Amino acid sequence: MSRRLPAALLLLLPLACAPAEEPNVAETGESETGSEQAPPPTWHQDVAPLIYERCTGCHTADGIAPFALTEYASAAQFADAIVTATESREMPPFLAQATEECTPPHGFEDDPTLSDEELEMLRVWAEAGAPEGDPETAAPLPAPPSLELTTKHDRYTIPGSITVDGNDDQHVCWVVDPELSEGLFGYRFLKGIQVNPGNSRVVHHVLVYTATNQPDTGEDGRYDCFGAPSGNITGLLAAWAPGSVPAIVPDGMGMAVPEDTQIVINVHYHPTGGGAEVDDSTSIDIEWLQDDEGDPIPPENVALLYLDGNGSGLMSPPFEIPAGEPNHIEEQMVNVSGLLNAIGGSGPIKLWSVGTHMHYVGTEMLMGRVNAETNEAECLIHTPRWDFNWQRGYSYDAAFEDYPELSASDRIYMRCHYDNSLGNPFVAEVLAEQGLDAPVDVYLGDDTLDEMCLGILGLSVPLSSLLP
Template identity: 40%
Template sequence: MRRLALLAWPLAFASTLACTPPPSGDAGDDAADDTTGDTSAETGDTGEALRPNWHQDIAPLVYGNCVNCHAEGSIAPFSMESYEQAAPWAAAVVDATEEGTMPPWGAINTDECQPAWNWRHDLRLSDEDKQLLVDWLAAGTPEGDPAEAAALPEPTSLDLANPSITLKNPAPFTVGGTKDSFVCMVMDPGHSEELWIDGVQVIPDNAEVVHHVLTYVDTAGVTDDMVDENGMFPCPGGVFFETGVAQMSTWVPGGLPTETPPGVAFRLPVGGKIVLAYHYHPTGNGDEVDQSSVALRWSTQEPDLPGYGIAYGAAFNSSGVEPSPDDVEGEPLFYIPANASGHVETYTLEIPAFVPPISVFAIGTHMHYVGVDMKISVLRGGEEFCVVQTPKWDFNWQRVYDIDLPLDQLPTLQGGDIVKLTCTYDNTLDNPLLAEALAEQGLDQPVPVYVGEQSLEEMCVALVNLATDIPIELFF
């Protein structure tokens, strides 16, 4: 039986610019019906342009937060690069930003979780920006005068500085049909000495179908017997948990390169392979082909602190899972009954007493389609401290969240700490992601769900990035 791998990876940044989803239903006419203002009469009683308007107020906001995804040829289903493209979607944009589903950022402060730090590259809009969108919609989405247009933000560079090598996927992959595809690609950098990677950049070839990508280092030849003749193998769920395989980064459209903090890097041993786990989303307009690449920046100099990470929780069995009110005699501890809503599974991990304080760079949550909320907290000295909560969990926008503090001020895990994972599931048809997953399997009703890696199985897993000069395998 496989156990959840102990992974070794550095800070896995998932930095993106914001994306906005389409409204439900047909995109064009229905969306346009919500913006019925007369944009030809765009001056008030004083003759001045109505505010807010596109050119003076909204375009800078959209270009600063949306167009890296919402552009022609990118992964988003519609473009927002011009007034004509954006205005019909104003109501949908307001709804999505008010609900917090866009920009796609899951780490949200709640009454039960208020971490004592900010997140690096936080995608959430400010309350002022949200109100600006509301006011624009209420005013009838005025365009304003192009002659008075505000300067647009300079586009953020998505290129990794000074890459050492760029590796292309070993073979093209065809994305078609109506179902998402999850596939891993394995590449050999061909290096002859131990290297330390401090920068990673995924370079999408076909941005219309590349939904997100996870990057790994295979340090132990795990994938040697898994790949086919094209250097690929299926990655159910879009993740790859195996002993000897270490995650480096998470990329989504518009994502910035992964760059570790100064003095921190992760090890690429001689013979190590690079693994990219792809989530492809079909366009619905026929077959599309992708052969993306990854750029790496490395050094032969050993860093001050190696980056490590652990992936722990319920992934392949019920070990460590606490009893639940919904437990059924004869069933494993991790069991979600069909049609159960608000079902909670709890997993705990005690840090051995002899472990010295180790810094936490970043933390992420991982579940599948039945999951709706996950919280990670630390119990210490009779108190519980919440580290992160993703109360609107969305499998399609999972990521690792980077703590925005200098190295010497980062939170630590200490000997005697108990790390607690609280995962909430909705195994009913009210859960839209579950309904979609059931339909893909030819089912129209929920089924009992157990722990595992398939789409209709579940996990409750924390991804934690650490830095320490003591090998983590000694105490985890």
């Protein structure tokens, strides 16, 4: 399923034109009684800087959005739709929110959420007829948000092609030999990674692992792998789903990639139901932690990506979402002690990033931590308006010393809400792709018609704790 924008933004709205013999009161700044009013915002002086800063990463020529907002004529045409989409908080897409039941320990980096004052400015501009203002005195325009790694040292592309057809999902592991140069302590350290889906119509999600002892893949460089790769998995580098942006670890951190590793690009393909589709170009871009001469730089702390939940610690088994049920909840409580044993190392375990993951039946997810000794609880993230098409990781906007620190007595709590009725448009669409016209019981699993309740944790441990 490709990324979609709300229907409100797809409406082609006519430009508002006031008759010449009836001056626009808002533009003249004079009321019917003759008293002076503040002039309304204009495109060049007020609106364009906000739109460029928050929207034009997608709404640009050849961007992923269906229309551009980089020029006045286009923006004015969609002025009312912009107000509708922003006031509903559908746009800009950023699922993590502070809510009445969840105040995360810190805000999140790169949060494009509009303030009440910014929403009011857009509304007043639209109601005034979207005045253009004077281009000769236009305010400076900020750079648009980047959806790409700014530095790309290496690209690794899947070594073959696959045809996706029929009704069944396919889970494929592509094996790549990165041929890494010598690093430090037996590792190269990764600063950033970007997943590039080759055919977004069928690429459902991607997991990127480091591993050894992979099966013989033959000439096409792949093997079927439902759930996870075979062999010895040594690390998880990236988790991509629609809406994801490049993953960049905080300063002072790096993800450890063994020099002798293989890279496994685990792709879940979901057929469209509309005929055969081919993927031969899914790839990853990597930015290494290195100086200008290309020499590796050791990080103070090693960044790790960890996935948990998905039935682990299920509080009311079994995991089953009845057909037609519009508000079903699953809860999980996972002991952190198992997580700490899994990642190894010693020293303080910092939590610098969080994320949530469900499929199309999901509508809301909350994740927090509870200390078993003190019973103190802290909400880590809440995505109250879940949308499969706008997923990403959320890094805390805080200094390293202020990141939450996990202890062995902590437990991670996850609560996932689901709507398995035809009132959920995503359910109706996925059923139609499968040739079905009524909801079915949904269980835990990897396929598109299965569901998940998965927490994504970005952790760090001191580099010294992992060295011999």
